[in-house]
Amino acid sequence: MIARPKGTKDVLPSEAYLWHRLEETARETAERFSFREIRTPVFEHTELFARGVGDTTDIVNKEMYTFLDKGGRSVTLRPEGTAGVARAFLENGLAGGAMPFKAYYLISAFRYERPQAGRLREFHQFGAELYGSGEPFADAEAISLADTFLKNLGLKRVELQINSIGCKSCRENYHAALKEYFRPYLSDMCADCNARFEKNPMRMLDCKEERCRRATAGAPRMLDYLCGDCAAHFAAVRELLDEAGIGYTVNPSIVRGLDYYSRTVFEFTSSAAGAQGTVLGGGRYDTLLEQMGEKSVPAVGFAAGMERLLMVTAAENAAMQEEAGVCCYLAGMDEASRKRAFLLADGLRKRGIACECDLMNRSLKAQFKYADKSGARFVAVIGEREIAEGAAEVKDMKKSSSERVPFENLAEYLSARK
Ligand code: ATP
Ligand code: MG
Numbered sequence: 181m182i183a184r185p186k187g188t189k190d191v192l193p194s195e196a197y198l199w200h201r202l203e204e205t206a207r208e209t210a211e212r213f214s215f216r217e218i219r220t221p222v223f224e225h226t227e228l229f230a231r232g233v234g235d236t237t238d239i240v241n242k243e244m245y246t247f248l249d250k251g252g253r254s255v256t257l258r259p260e261g262t263a264g265v266a267r268a269f270l271e272n273g274l275a276g277g278a279m280p281f282k283a284y285y286l287i288s289a290f291r292y293e294r295p296q297a298g299r300l301r302e303f304h305q306f307g308a309e310l311y312g313s314g315e316p317f318a319d320a321e322a323i324s325l326a327d328t329f330l331k332n333l334g335l336k337r338v339e340l341q342i343n344s345i346g347c348k349s350c351r352e353n354y355h356a357a358l359k360e361y362f363r364p365y366l367s368d369m370c371a372d373c374n375a376r377f378e379k380n381p382m383r384m385l386d387c388k389e390e391r392c393r394r395a396t397a398g399a400p401r402m403l404d405y406l407c408g409d410c411a412a413h414f415a416a417v418r419e420l421l422d423e424a425g426i427g428y429t430v431n432p433s434i435v436r437g438l439d440y441y442s443r444t445v446f447e448f449t450s451s452a453a454g455a456q457g458t459v460l461g462g463g464r465y466d467t468l469l470e471q472m473g474e475k476s477v478p479a480v481g482f483a484a485g486m487e488r489l490l491m492v493t494a495a496e497n498a499a500m501q502e503e504a505g506v507c508c509y510l511a512g513m514d515e516a517s518r519k520r521a522f523l524l525a526d527g528l529r530k531r532g533i534a535c536e537c538d539l540m541n542r543s544l545k546a547q548f549k550y551a552d553k554s555g556a557r558f559v560a561v562i563g564e565r566e567i568a569e570g571a572a573e574v575k576d577m578k579k580s581s582s583e584r585v586p587f588e589n590l591a592e593y594l595s596a597r598k
Contacts, residue, residue: 187293187301189487197503202333202486202493203286206306209329210284213321215308218283220264226254232263232472234440236380238372243291245301257290261307261483262440262468269311270473279312297454298488307483308462311469314478316416319444319464320424322480323417326460327426330448333489334497338459341431342421342446343402344414345382348467350407355381357400365395385435401432410443417444436461440468444480452495453488460484505555508535508594510572511547513563521562524572524587531591533598552577558594560585 184190191199207217226246233239245257258264265283268274274281285307293299308325310318323340330338346354358381366374369384369392376383385396406414421428428446436445445463453459462482469477493500510525512518521537528535536556538547544561551559560572572590575582576597585593 185301187295189300189302194503198490198493198501199486201500202489203306205332206284206286206329206484209325209332210306210308212328213282213308213325215282215284215310215325218265218268218285218309220261220268220285220287221258222288223255223257224264224267226256228263228267228472229256229259232266232440232468233260236376236383239291243293245290245292258287259291260289261285261287261305262309262465262481263472265307265309266469266472266479269309269477270469270475275311275469275473275475275477280318281311282309284308298485298491300487304486305483306486307481309479309481311477311479313480314466316413316420318478318480319413319417320420322462322482323421323446324424324426326446326448326462326482326484329484330460333493334500335450335492337452337496338448338450338492340426340428340446340448341434342417342428342444343431343434344406344410344443345402345435345441345445345463346406346410347442350405350410351382351402354400354402354405357405358382358384361399362395369395382435385433396433402435403430403432413443436463440465440471442466446482448484450488450492450496452492454491458485459488459492503555505557506534506536507556507598508533508558508560508574508590509547509551509554509556510535510537510560510562511544511551512538513544513561517562517564517567520567520587521560524560524562524590528591528594531595533591533594535594558597560590 229244230240239259244259246254249255265285269281288302288304290302292301295301308322310322327340345351359377362377362381362384366377370387370389373384373387373392384392385399387393434445434447441463443464443466447458448460449457450459451457460482464480466478468479469475508528510521512521518538525535525537542550548559557577559575559577561575562572566572571584571586573582574585574593
């Protein structure tokens with residue numbers, strides 16, 4: 181047998197309903213904030229990610245699934261959603277349309293990483309993008325959308341951490357201060373951090389290696405280097421969150437792993453996601469669109485990891501874990517009643533009622549056992565006598581009570597109790 185590739189997962193029919201709930205909650209929440217869905221290709225020109233995500237990032241340096249297609253073009257399976265959305269926005273002339281532009285996506289993404297719980301090579305994201313506004317209101321709306329989504333999933337122990345990483349100009353002084361601070365530690369730090377030191381020292385704060393984390397403990401904080409405009413922007417975002425009652429802590433060590441961020445960055449973390457504590461990350465990226473095209477468009481957004489959210493909801497929200505079975509199982513006792521059950525089921529489905537009947541030629545007892553296992557809410561029993569009376573014996577599986585219901589009233593009876 182050929183096994184699935186390392187770092188991928190099958191979603192089996194017995195667990196797909198959990199994905200549907202996650203996805204439905206994402207869609208409903210996003211649409212309530214007037215974000216609409218965007219779908220972009222699974223693969224893009226490699227150049228898009230190199231330029232959009234940034235060539236000092238782990239994603240571009242180490243994690244991309246890149247290959248040559250039969251025409252000799254270098255293409256890459258998307259490692260994240262933002263670059264593709266930005267490309268689609270520019271390419272389809274949406275920059276000339278109404279602003280703000282608000283879109284969400286539900287995608288699979290691909291990164292060549294070392295697989296662990298909550299870290300896969302094919303994983304899924306719910307993300308949102310808001311283009312055209314540099315106002316603190318836009319940051320606050322994106323964070324509020326993320327917060328509402330997590331609350332709608334019934335999560336209470338998720339924590340929001342925010343930071344500001346300033347703009348290009350205030351970051352220059354900060355980079356210089358960071359380099360001065362890190363220089364004496366360099367020989368103890370990993371090879372990646374030594375490379376980051378030259379290219380993008382702020383990324384050193386995001387390193388997951390223990391020896392590097394020790395070195396970053398006393399590093400200078402970006403917050404102390406913000407220029408006037410960036411400090412005012414951050415204060416305004418915080419004030420909006422405070423007034424909206426969205427709890428957060430300021431964590432100066434959050435820098436996010438992508439090159440395109442500026443000003444606000446944020447993460448929602450949960451201890452229930454195990455070692456991979458970040459379930460959702462985002463921020464502002466005012467230079468991304470300029471980097472990819474000729475237009476400068478301020479932007480803010482986030483992406484949530486669906487596999488990690490599944491872990492957290494499993495730990496925190498028991499109600500969400502219950503699967504609803506079909507509304508009604510129609511059990512037949514003999515050849516004629518099985519046929520009647522089949523035809524009744526057919527009619528009920530046309531009236532929008534989920535139901536099932538026996539396909540295995542099982543005994544009545546075995547049919548009941550199956551119906552119970554599959555979570556059917558009602559079982560309608562049909563035998564010789566029921567056919568003669570034109571009514572089924574409908575058993576409520578929760579209450580263990582039963583009632584005679586004429587065949588022609590079945591749909592109405594079940595609809596009222598769905
Ligand atoms: P991490 O620091 O955990 O590697 P990241 O900074 O690389 O995360 P982002 O690129 O910001 O992550 O992606 C947003 C979210 O997508 C993450 O917060 C996480 O929930 C999820 N995610 C990222 N990489 C993976 C992966 N390999 N497997 C599963 N989920 C992932
Ligand atoms: Mg990562």
